[in-house]
Amino acid sequence: ETGVTQSPTHLIKTRGQQVTLRCSSQSGHNTVSWYQQALGQGPQFIFQYYREEENGRGNFPPRFSGLQFPNYSSELNVNALELDDSALYLCASSLRQPGGETQYFGPGTRLLVL
C-alpha cells in the first residue's frame, strides 16, 4: 500500500450539485496531484499542489478547484456538477526533488453524477 488515502470511496450526486473529495498524502510527501479517470481512459491531470499553492493545471474548467493544507492533505472541489464529471478521481502524492518524482496513487473516489 502507498499510504495515500482518499474519502469517500464512492459518491452519488445530481447535476448542478457541488462535491468535495479528500486526500491524505503519504508521510513525508509535499506534493499532491489530482487526476480524473473516465471509464476506459488513462488518468487526466487536473492540477497539482506544492507547499499549499497550485503548481500546474490541466485542461479543466475553473469549477474544479483545490486546496492543500499545512499537513499536506488536500481537497478537490467541483461545483455545478455535470454528467460528464462521472469518473474515478485519483490523488497522487509525491516528494518534489531534482530529477523527477514518482507519484503514488490513492485508491480513488468513484463519483457518479445523475
Place this chain on the structure above:
Amino acid sequence: GQQVMQIPQYQHVQEGEDFTTYCNSSTTLSNIQWYKQRPGGHPVFLIQLVKSGEVKKQKRLTFQFGEAKKNSSLHITATQTTDVGTYFCAGPDSGYALNFGKGTSLLVTP
C-alpha cells in the same frame, strides 16, 4: 501539447504466452513511468526509466526506453493470471504533471 500513445489497446493471451505493449510520445521525455491498474483498482507504480536506451527488469517484466527517449515498451514473459490489468505509460508534461497514455488492457486466460 504532448501526446502519449499506447498500442495495442487490448491484448488477450493464453497463460504462458508473452505480452508486449508499446508507448510512443510526441515529444522527447526526461523520463517515462509505467503503472499497472487492476480491474476496479488504482494505478500502481511499477518503474521509472530515465536514461536513453535503458533496460530494466523486474522478474518476468522487461522495460525499455528508446534511444531517442520518445518511446518505451513493456514485455512480460510467460504471462500469469495475476498479470491481468491495464498497463499505462506516463511521461512528465509541463511542470510535474504526468501525461498518461490510454493504456493496454491485458486479459490472461488459464
